[in-house]
Amino acid sequence: MNLTLKIYRQDGPNAKGRMETYQVADISEHMSFLEMLDVLNEQLVAKGEEPVAFDHDCREGICGMCSLYINGEAHGPDRGVTTCQLHMRKFKDGDTIYIEPWRSKAFPVVKDLVVDRSSFDRIMAAGGFVSVNTSGNTQDANAIPIPKTDADKAFDAATCIGCGACVATCKNASAMLFVSAKVSQLALLPQGKVERTHRVLNMVERMDKEGFGNCTNTGACEVECPKGISLENIARMNREYLKASLTADKD
Amino acid sequence: MALTGLFLITFITLHLAINLLTMVSKDAFNEASHFMATNPLIQVMQYVLAAGFLIHIVMGINLTLKNKSARPEKYAYNRPSANSGFSSRSMIITGMLVLVFLVLHLRDYFVELKFGDMNGFDNDYDLVVTLFGMWYYTLIYVLAFIALGIHLNHGFQSAFQSMGANHSRYTPLIKKLGAVYCVIIAAGFSAIAIFHFVNA
Numbered sequence: 001m002n003l004t005l006k007i008y009r010q011d012g013p014n015a016k017g018r019m020e021t022y023q024v025a026d027i028s029e030h031m032s033f034l035e036m037l038d039v040l041n042e043q044l045v046a047k048g049e050e051p052v053a054f055d056h057d058c059r060e061g062i063c064g065m066c067s068l069y070i071n072g073e074a075h076g077p078d079r080g081v082t083t084c085q086l087h088m089r090k091f092k093d094g095d096t097i098y099i100e101p102w103r104s105k106a107f108p109v110v111k112d113l114v115v116d117r118s119s120f121d122r123i124m125a126a127g128g129f130v131s132v133n134t135s136g137n138t139q140d141a142n143a144i145p146i147p148k149t150d151a152d153k154a155f156d157a158a159t160c161i162g163c164g165a166c167v168a169t170c171k172n173a174s175a176m177l178f179v180s181a182k183v184s185q186l187a188l189l190p191q192g193k194v195e196r197t198h199r200v201l202n203m204v205e206r207m208d209k210e211g212f213g214n215c216t217n218t219g220a221c222e223v224e225c226p227k228g229i230s231l232e233n234i235a236r237m238n239r240e241y242l243k244a245s246l247t248a249d250k251d
Numbered sequence: 252m253a254l255t256g257l258f259l260i261t262f263i264t265l266h267l268a269i270n271l272l273t274m275v276s277k278d279a280f281n282e283a284s285h286f287m288a289t290n291p292l293i294q295v296m297q298y299v300l301a302a303g304f305l306i307h308i309v310m311g312i313n314l315t316l317k318n319k320s321a322r323p324e325k326y327a328y329n330r331p332s333a334n335s336g337f338s339s340r341s342m343i344i345t346g347m348l349v350l351v352f353l354v355l356h357l358r359d360y361f362v363e364l365k366f367g368d369m370n371g372f373d374n375d376y377d378l379v380v381t382l383f384g385m386w387y388y389t390l391i392y393v394l395a396f397i398a399l400g401i402h403l404n405h406g407f408q409s410a411f412q413s414m415g416a417n418h419s420r421y422t423p424l425i426k427k428l429g430a431v432y433c434v435i436i437a438a439g440f441s442a443i444a445i446f447h448f449v450n451a
Contacts, residue, residue, distance in 0.1 A: 008327070019327055072330030098328035105321050171331060171340055172318035213321030214314055216342065217409040223334035235417030242415060 001027050001093035005040065007052055008100045010109050017109065019098075029089035033076060034059060034066060036088055037099075053112040059084040061226065064161030067168070068113055069100040074165035074224040082163060082226040102168035105211040106175070117164050119210040120178060126206035127199035128182045130191050141191070150188045157185035159227045166221035166229070172213030177221040179207050180237035181229045187240055197248050200240040252314065253413035255307035256406050260432075262300055263399075267439045270379075274446050277376045284375040288364065308350060315343045338405040345402035352395035383444050384451030392444040400437025407432055 002025045010017035024040050031039075034056050041051035057065035066083040070076035076086045091097065099113065107115040132138060158181075166177035183200050186192030192199075215234060222231045269287065272280040287293050331340055338345070359382060363369055372378045383389050407429030411417070416425070 006327070017324075069326060069329075072326065072328045073333055077333075100326055100328070103322050103324050103326055105323055169334060171322075171335070173321035174318070211321060213318035215413075216314070216318070216339065217405070217412045218335040218339040220331065220335040231412065232417050232419075235412050235415045238413060239415030 001029065001088070001091065001095075003027055003036075003091065003094075004096040006096060006098045007113070009052070009112050010101075011111065013108060013110055027088055029087065031088045032059070032084055033068070033070065033086040033088065034084050053110075053114045055114050056084060061085040062161060064163040067102050067115065067163060067165070069098075069102060069168055071098050074102070074169040075163075075226050079223070080226060080228055082161075082165075085226075102164050104164075104167050104173035106173070107164060107167065115164075117162070119212070120162050120164065120175070122210065123175070123179055123203055123206045124182065127195070127202040128186070130186060131195065132191070144190050146189060153232075154185045154188040157181040157188070157229065157233050160185075160225075160229050161227060163226065165224050165226060167212060169220045169224040170213065170215075171218060171220065172216055174215045174221075175207050175210070175212040176215040176234050176237070177225060177229055177231075179203055180233035183237045183240055184233040187236065196240060197244040200237060200244045201248060204237075204241055252307065252310055253410035255303050255310070256410045258300075258303045259307060260403070260407065260410075262303070263436060267436060270443050271439065273376060273379060273443060277374075280376050280379075281374050284364075304353075308346070311343065311346055336405065338401045339409070342402060342405060345398045348398040349395060349402060352391070352398070355391070356395075380447045380451070383447035386448065389444045389448040393441045396437045396440040396444075399440075400433045403433035403436055404430065 002023070005022045005024060006019050007022060008017055009020045022040055022044075024036065024043070027036050027039065034054070037052060037054060044051045055065045055067055057063040059066075061082045061084060064082075066075075068075065068083045070083065070086070075081060075083045076090065078086050078090050101107075101109050101113045102115045102117075104115075106119040107117055110116050160178060160181035162178060164175075164178070167173050167175050170176075183203060186199065187196045217231070217234075219231055222229065269280070269283045272283055360379065363378060364375060369375075369378050370381070372381070383392070408422075408426045411422070411425050416422075
């Protein structure tokens with residue numbers, strides 16, 4: 001198939017961005033979206049032009065590196081997939097495809113379609129962990145009984161790959177789905193319950209400092225999330241936060 | 252937003268119940284109206300209600316401004332309708348429409364009843380009903396209630412989610428209740444306005 005691509009280009013973090021139009025021909029419907037961009041970049045390199053910079057790594061939907069706002073949706077028009085898992089068969093011959101980077105104050109553009117998502121790392125560093133003594137006699141986690149439903153909910157929350165599609169798609173550029181998934185996966189398990197009070201307070205504080213917006217429950221994040229992270233997690237984090245802010249000791 | 256929203260939801264439900272009396276009997280409404288104007292607890296609640304409105308409005312505007320600033324660069328091409336409902340994305344717009352209506356509503360009724368000369372009428376019922384004789388007044392009311400209905404369609408269930416009340420067993424019920432509730436409010440108030448316009 002032949003396609004017209006409208007791609008956001010920005011030479012560097014402080015450069016002014018622009019939309020550029022490119023043509024690609026003979027794209028196979030079996031290609032992934034990123035393979036289609038590889039074809040474009042080969043063309044650009046052959047012509048001596050600067051290739052389009054975009055994030056990618058595993059290309060099998062598990063690393064959380066690929067992003068892209070495709071035709072007005074995070075990870076494109078398909079559901080439950082990342083951009084690397086998006087097949088070109090979802091498009092038609094002659095289509096015009098808009099490709100833009102994630103847009104958020106907390107995700108500044110590095111170059112073209114690449115954004116800096118280290119704000120997520122800083123939120124994790126603020127509390128997204130359990131402090132475990134690894135001196136050599138760590139208890140076998142399987143020895144601690146955990147209700148099946150809790151284990152399932154924690155696992156579902158833990159499938160978040162931190163790609164940032166929730167932020168990109170939210171009209172408020174809110175990171176609540178990401179942060180709540182991380183808070184939930186730990187708060188639901190015995191090992192994580194020990195630090196739950198300060199975890200939620202610190203992670204939310206960091207989230208606000210990073211410049212993400214606030215949740216207004218539009219539910220767009222849940223729809224666009226490639227891993228199907230549920231809004232239940234946001235409600236759980238709201239409960240955790242409410243409880244923690246009422247009961248946390250004074251520092 | 253959630254707490255003040257649920258408080259205002261309680262108020263508007265009571266308001267609708269009293270207003271529905273205008274379609275039942277003149278005396279019943281006048282009596283209810285008199286009770287609301289004289290009961291000491293209600294007098295105190297008037298100030299709580301005003302505070303509830305103010306907090307809800309100021310917080311709503313503040314929230315919108317903060318959220319807008321979280322995305323300084325807009326998308327060239329965005330399809331929000333693919334993943335979210337219209338009512339959830341238009342809360343500030345429907346909220347502002349209701350606010351404009353609220354100013355008009357307070358001037359014509361609340362101020363007249365409490366501080367004015369009641370437009371020359373000797374009872375609350377006649378003051379309320381007469382204004383609906385004007386077609387444009389009824390139309391403004393109906394449009395405002397549609398805006399309020401859209402606002403509540405998102406607001407009702409959203410308030411529960413914000414307070415952490417999300418449960419696989421109850422959330423579907425809350426969402427259905429919210430959908431029915433916003434129709435009852437919008438249709439109920441609109442019906443009153445249209446009823447008095449037709450009977451004027």
